Amino acid sequence: xxxxxxxxxxxxxxxxxxxxxxxxxxxxxxxxxxxxxxxxxxxxxxxxxxxxxxxxxxxxxxxxxxxxxxxxxxxxxxxxxxxxxxxxxxxxxxxxxxxxxxxxxxxxxxxxxxxxxxxxxxxxxxxxxxxxxxxxxxxxxxxxxxxxxxxxxxxxxxxxxxxxxxxxxxxxxxxxxxxxxxxxxxxxxxxxxxxxxxxxxxxxxxxxxxxxxxxxxxxxxxxxxxxxxxxxxxxxxxxxxxxxxxxxxxxxxxxxxxxxxxxxxxxxxxxxxxxxxxxxxxxxxxxxxxxxxxxxxxxxxxxxxxxxxxxxxxxxxxxxxxxxxxxxxxxxxxxxxxxxxxxxxxxxxxxxxxxxxxxxxxxxx
Numbered sequence: 129x130x131x132x133x134x135x136x137x138x139x140x141x142x143x144x145x146x147x148x149x150x151x152x153x154x155x156x157x158x159x160x161x162x163x164x165x166x167x168x169x170x171x172x173x174x175x176x177x178x179x180x181x182x183x184x185x186x187x188x189x190x191x192x193x194x195x196x197x198x199x200x201x202x203x204x205x206x207x208x209x210x211x212x213x214x215x216x217x218x219x220x221x222x223x224x225x226x227x228x229x230x231x232x233x234x235x236x237x238x239x240x241x242x243x244x245x246x247x248x249x250x251x252x253x254x255x256x257x258x259x260x261x262x263x264x265x266x267x268x269x270x271x272x273x274x275x276x277x278x279x280x281x282x283x284x285x286x287x288x289x290x291x292x293x294x295x296x297x298x299x300x301x302x303x304x305x306x307x308x309x310x311x312x313x314x315x316x317x318x319x320x321x322x323x324x325x326x327x328x329x330x331x332x333x334x335x336x337x338x339x340x341x342x343x344x345x346x347x348x349x350x351x352x353x354x355x356x357x358x359x360x361x362x363x364x365x366x367x368x369x370x371x372x373x374x375x376x377x378x379x380x381x382x383x384x385x386x387x388x389x390x391x392x393x394x395x396x397x398x399x400x401x402x403x404x405x406x407x408x409x410x411x412x413x414x415x416x417x418x419x420x421x422x423x424x425x426x427x428x429x430x431x432x433x434x435x436x437x438x439x440x441x442x443x444x445x446x447x448x449x450x451x452x453x454x455x456x457x458x459x460x461x462x463x464x465x466x467x468x469x470x471x472x473x474x475x476x477x478x479x480x481x482x483x484x485x486x487x488x489x490x491x492x493x
Contacts, residue, residue: 164484167444168474169437172418172465180411183341183389184362187404190336190374190392192312194327195220198300201227202321208329210314214305221316221328223301228294235294239287242280249273249280309333312402337396339371339406342386347410351376352452352462355410357391362405369396371408418461422454424473434465435472435479437487444472444479 201223208220256273259265313330316322339359343351354372361367371391380387391408393400400406424434432451435444449464465471470487472479479485 164486165475165478166488167435167437167472167476167479167485169470169472169487170420170424172420172467172469172471174467180409181347183343183408183410185339185341185391185406185408187396187400187402187406188338188340188390189309189312189332189402190338191333193306193309193331193333194315195303195305195329195331196325196327197221197223197303197322198324199223199228199297200321200323201301203316203318203328205318206314206316206328208311208314210311212311213309214311214331215308216305218305219302220305221303223322225298225301228298228301232291232294232298235287235291239284239291242283242287246277246280246284249277253277303328305331307331307333307335310402332402337393337400337402338374339369339391339393339400339408341389341391341408342381342384343389344386345380348376348387348389349452349460351389351410358409358411359391359393359406360409361399362407364399365407367397367399369393369400418465419458420461420465420471421473422457422459424471424476425449425451425454425459426476435476437470437472437485439470441484442486443482443484446481 204222204224206221208214208218214220253273253276256265256270260267260270309331311329312332313327315327315329322328339357351373353374357371357373359369359371371393373389374392375390377388420434425432426434426446428446428448431448433446433448436447437444447464450462452460452462454460472485
């Protein structure tokens with residue numbers, strides 16, 4: 129190779145070498161594992177057992193319904209009062225049905241007229257059909273009779289629909305109980321003109337009883353769905369029932385700043401009547417829940433989780449949690465953590481799944 133050729137070839141070789149070196153460095157950087165990161169952790173331990181707590185509340189129906197008319201009118205009668213026991217199908221109240229009955233009579237008359245026109249059109253159609261078969265009438269006259277029969281049939285269908293609607297409206301003048309229960313409140317008296325949807329009677333159905341308590345905010349944080357609670361009559365502590373937390377109000381009462389808690393009772397005794405004052409006891413062992421610093425929580429979309437350290441490999445993995453409540457300092461955990469788990473509390477937002485860590489300042493919680 130001549131000297132001039134070597135001069136042209138040498139820069140090309142240098143460029144190729146630089147390119148290959150750069151690609152190799154990039155590949156090594158991409159394949160390199162994440163650096164070992166220093167983190168602060170805690171070890172989850174059994175929380176101290178809280179003292180038993182007692183609340184005062186009352187008995188309510190688990191399911192309560194406001195019975196009302198679907199149409200308006202003057203209420204002619206109300207057959208039940210507060211405290212009355214009803215069964216499914218019992219008549220609770222009635223409206224004056226005169227206007228609705230007049231509309232029903234009019235709908236029946238309209239249906240009879242439409243059916244008369246239908247018979248006339250059907251006879252004309254049959255006559256034209258026989259004449260056309262003998263070539264006595266024209267195709268045009270036959271088609272006119274056929275169209276008249278179709279129109280008459282449509283009028284009959286429309287009249288039947290109006291009659292059905294009128295019958296339904298007449299039925300709406302009678303208010304019946306849809307389930308067995310006890311009347312706890314009345315909202316209108318006979319002779320009043322009521323509007324559609326106005327509560328006539330409040331019915332407490334018999335399919336369950338709830339014990340309702342007003343609970344302070346610091347205690348609500350420890351409650352979780354299905355948590356057991358012992359409920360007893362305030363007047364006789366020997367009459368008891370077992371309940372479980374069914375619902376917790378999402379907002380505090382603006383005056384008392386307490387939260388309403390509904391405890392569903394299983395097989396309550398007959399003495400647990402509506403409105404009866406009861407006492408609920410929450411065992412300290414049931415109220416004790418796992419707590420971790422709020423700084424350990426990591427948001428993954430709509431979920432919350434924590435980084436848990438493998439004590440053998442010193443690697444981290446993400447674990448989803450059921451968080452009962454959280455504040456700037458502490459998060460209460462319902463499900464997801466076990467005693468002895470090592471949880472990252474500082475540096476959690478900088479970790480990757482499977483990354484190795486070095487523990488500093490490990491604590492217990």
